[in-house]
Amino acid sequence: MSLRSRIILVDTNVIIEAHRTNVWPALAKALQLETVGICVLETQTGAQNRRPEQRIDEAALRTSLRQVHDVSELDRAKAATRDTQVGWLDAGERDLWAHAIGREDAWLLCGPDAASLRVGIRLGFRDRLAALEALCAEAGCRPALSLKNQYTRAWLEKKLMEMAIQEGRWP
Numbered sequence: 001m002s003l004r005s006r007i008i009l010v011d012t013n014v015i016i017e018a019h020r021t022n023v024w025p026a027l028a029k030a031l032q033l034e035t036v037g038i039c040v041l042e043t044q045t046g047a048q049n050r051r052p053e054q055r056i057d058e059a060a061l062r063t064s065l066r067q068v069h070d071v072s073e074l075d076r077a078k079a080a081t082r083d084t085q086v087g088w089l090d091a092g093e094r095d096l097w098a099h100a101i102g103r104e105d106a107w108l109l110c111g112p113d114a115a116s117l118r119v120g121i122r123l124g125f126r127d128r129l130a131a132l133e134a135l136c137a138e139a140g141c142r143p144a145l146s147l148k149n150q151y152t153r154a155w156l157e158k159k160l161m162e163m164a165i166q167e168g169r170w171p
Helices: 012-020 024-030 037-042 058-064 073-082 084-088 091-100 114-122 132-139 153-166
Strands: 007-010 032-036 067-069 107-110
Touching: 007 012, 007 091, 012 024, 012 037, 012 132, 024 058, 024 132, 032 037, 032 091, 037 058, 037 067, 037 091, 073 084, 073 091, 084 091, 084 114, 091 107, 091 114, 114 153
Parallel strands: 007 032, 007 107, 032 067
Antiparallel strands: none
């Protein structure tokens, strides 16, 4: 199934890296990108410490996303009952997983946080985890700057294999 036909849930780190490397406009145009409200808010944290070209305009970000989802306490509680580690994630990753596991459509999650990846493996969603590099390839765009290692396909594949072995979920 093509990435273009799936909803792609992106975390804060992916949004920031996609803006840093100037691929966000192409990704947002080509793919169905969605996130949760706290991830949008997290993109504004520390903005004053970023160079002007790395600042993310919140209104423009919201417009570029297909949808920004609200996550309720009930959603969070349901997610925590599926895997207690969900509650230990940073707020953005926690809410992204709380939203993701309640969906019944075809979705992928893009975010390099190791704890979040481990939750994905534990929940049985290893095949739904995607690297930013793969999104760029699907959208036909090349980053203006090299992607940081944790956003590459090779890094993700290696990390997922290591974690799956540790969790007793390999192959």
